[in-house]
Amino acid sequence: MTGIEIYLAIGVMALVNYFTRVFPFIFFIRKDPPSSIIFIERFFPAIIMVILIVYTLKDIEFAVYPYGLKEVSSVIFTAFLHLSIKNYLISIFGGTIFYMALIQYIN
CATH class of the missing domain: 1.20.5 (Single alpha-helices involved in coiled-coils or other helix-helix interfaces)
Structure with a gap:
């Protein structure tokens, strides 16, 4: 160029x-913004969380060791984090860090 x-x-x-x-x-x-914008503003963070959960759990084979224990425990930890702190950003980053720690340090 x-x-x-x-x-x-x-x-x-x-x-x-x-x-x-x-x-x-x-x-x-x-x-007053349109109702569609209000809907997106209100529910989009929760929709993103559901998409992340589905993406995390889509390839797990629950019949094979470790039976999805890392992924399911990460989802539970993220849900706990969000319900206690009520901050999407902290929930996403905290859950991701927890999941990465499990992947790296637990076989």
Whole structure:
């Protein structure tokens, strides 16, 4: 790529990035957002958690040792963490760290 092409690519990326930041303010100027946006705002974190749980448990063979013990205990730990602290970010990172520790240190 030449120097001009690099600057054009940077400019296009900057405009796209700026537009994605400004998009909600342009299209949702009115005081009450649409009901679909309210639904997404309210339930999206829980939906992401369910997707992560399904992704974690999808390839487990419960009939083979260790019977999914690491994954299931990680899901239980994450649920406990979330129910006690009620913070999605801490729950996700804490559960991930717990799962990675189990994978690394327990055979």
